[in-house]
Amino acid sequence: MDTRTLGELLDTLGEPALRLLTAPAGLTTPVTEVLLYDAHAPFPDRAPGALLLAVGVRADAAAALVDEAAAARMAGLVVRGGDGPSSGQGPSSGRGPSPGQGPSSGHLLASEQGPPSPQGLADAADRARERGLALLTVDEDAAWHHVHLLLAGAVGARPSPAGGAALGDLFSLAGAVATAVGGATVIEDPRQRILAHSTIPGQPVDEPRRQGILGRQVPGSPENTEQYRVLFASQGPVRLPALSAEELPRLAVAVRAGGETLGSLWVVDDGTLAPDAEEALAQGASTAALLLLRARAAQELSRHMTGDLLRRLLDGTAEPATAAERLGLAPGTPVRVAAFALEGAAAGAPDGEQAALRLLDLVRLQCEARYGRHACVLVDGVVYALLPGAYGRAGERQRRLAEDIVRRAGQALRVPVRAGLGDVVPEVAEVRGSREDADLVLRVLGPEETVAAMEEVRARAVLLRLSELLGERRELAAGAWRDIMAYDAGHGTDYARTLVCWLDAGCDMARAARLLAVHPNTCRYRLRQARAQLGIDLDDPDERLVLWLQLRTLAGLRGANA
Incomplete structure (x- = not known):
């Protein structure tokens, strides 16, 4: 039988899904099956190699269960817990928990019990070490049925894309x-x-x-x-x-x-x-x-692993060549990131988290139907998908795919969904940049837009990033635009709007007057007064450019909306 070792199990699932507190028999301990503890059923006399999930038992009350599991020659016990024993002692195998790690799946059901105390975890780890039993923990908000599904899939078969x-x-x-x-x-x-x-x-x-x-x-x-x-x-x-x-x-x-x-x-x-x-x-x-x-368990495990891999690619912590191989991408394959999100108030609604999970399922289903094995992940309410081969016709197909997903999701979830496509990057190593593009597209989509690619909204995206950059730096946020805004506020004038409309119109007085809905002479008079009262030099192209950028980005004025 092709059994898994404890070390292979940890490598497969990884932190923070599964944390090791102690493994006195070492990481080569074979794990043959995964059992759910039932307080109302007889405890097995012998279950060599079994991994027991301590359902309903707090870690600080697990001493008796540790003894029973060790007597049955089980491989280990899994309890709910924090980041590890407070004593500071790592596991005897040399692999320790990672403090500060968050939950692996924030959407899982919360435990009905409170978290065990750090001292309770330390005592349980000491007891397990004495009895030669591995002790592991899962997150406080992990549902036992989901934990069992992942572990059973990892133990029962070498994971494959579709079981x-x-x-x-x-x-x-x-x-x-x-x-x-x-x-x-x-x-x-x-x-x-x-x-x-x-x-x-x-x-x-x-x-x-x-x-x-x-x-x-x-x-x-x-x-x-x-x-x-x-x-x-x-x-x-x-x-x-x-x-x-x-x-x-x-x-x-x-x-x-x-x-x-x-x-x-x-x-x-x-x-x-x-x-x-x-x-x-x-x-x-x-x-x-x-x-x-x-x-199903093997498929769920595969999705969990590829999703976690994509998450690490997006935040820049995965090794690109290894990640590309595991995702089935040939070296040098161009890719782009697509981001899908619930619109506005829907994301913050009481059932927004559940709707985001349903959106993840829908995006994954549609992508797998077109690409087979596929990496999708939910991060901070946004569903990201990695789309391969994005140039030419492939890019057009991806745009249609995004539109189809948005339409289907809107119908299924009964809430508006929007999508942003990042720029195409030549290889997986640059995926993080495409993800940033996709996020930016979502931010600049207009009220009537549901899907856009970066190349379609680049001007808006650049202005948004410029506004953020100008606002963060004191020397970039200073300038004549503040004096103009203050003068308008104190004197009831409309110089700022007039300047923006004139600059938006390419310094064409007639077009600027139409944007302002005034006579060209009125527009001409306001500009003369602005020069005289505020000392701005509208003949200097550099000053015009800086003034226009600051009024557009920092003051939020725009001739088309005037």
Whole structure:
């Protein structure tokens, strides 16, 4: 069996998702399974290599559980906790927790218990060290079901982009079911996509099954829809009649786990199925449920890992060459960052965080449909996606993709969504710059705009950044513009607006007068008075440029809006 070691588990999930307090047996300790602690169920006598999640047990009350886990020869115990023991002693393995790390998934449900005390964690770590048991912690706000999903996925299979190991096992299962039942078998997901099929020689197949396998999708029809309704309403295998002259009947069963429908198994019934075909198919469904859950866990783990990798790329802490390889990007592949965000008040609404998570799912789904394995991540309420090959036609397709996502998200979430596309960068090493571009695009989008690329709004973006730069530096924020604004405020004049309109109009007096809705002579008079009263030199092109930038960016005036 291809087991994972404790060290591999930590390398796979990493901090802050999982922190190690102590590992007295070392990081090569094998981890064979992940168990959830149940205070109302008998504790296992032996569970060598198991990692136990201490559900409902505070770290400072975990001494008895440490003893029981050690006696059962478990590999380790996972508790809720902070950044590590207060004693300052790191784990005996040499790998310690990282103080100050925030939650790995801020959207996870909060614990029903308060945080354990630092001394309680230190005492638990000492007890585990004495008993030779590894002790790990997860974040206070991590939901146990999510922790179990990630750990089970990491332990149960080497992670692959879409649960490849588990889906490979589904093909083996389809063959085993076909042999036991006596008919050609397919395994489907709830959306009627074919995940695996049998290839037993001599078993008859009909044309609809053949076409479904070729297209990886069951052809839709009202008759098909009715059969699925009957199937999913049944608690066991059902026999379904042929829908056409070229089709054979079917024996089918829904695949469920914990009340959730995960998919279905279908067997072609040519009249020669085994006498115990229904019982064998029901057993196959139980195994399929485990494999589908395992595939989901592996997919969730893969998404978690690629999302974390993208997060580190965006903040500049990931090694670019390694990150590109892990994301499946060839060296020198041009990329750009797309940013999606809920608009205005929707982001700050009470359910804004949940809406942002749904937006993440929608962006990921649309990107995976076009690019396959894909990196998306939610950071501070903004969903970022890394889009490869962004020049020429690819750039146009990405613009259409962003528009499609914004439209679909607005309909699904019932809140406005906006998107910004950063500049194309020639390689992954420059992704951080494209992310900054995308953020800037979101900030300068107009009230009627929902999607834009940096090249479309560059002038606005430059002015915004200039306004921030000018406002931060005393020497750049000083100048005649302040005197003009103060004079207008004290004397009831309109020199600042007049100057901005004149400069926006390219120093054309007639156009400036139209912007101000006054006679050109009035505009001309105001400019003469501004020169005389404030001593500004409008004949100097440098002074005109600086005055225009300061009035536009710092005073926020604009001729088009005057």
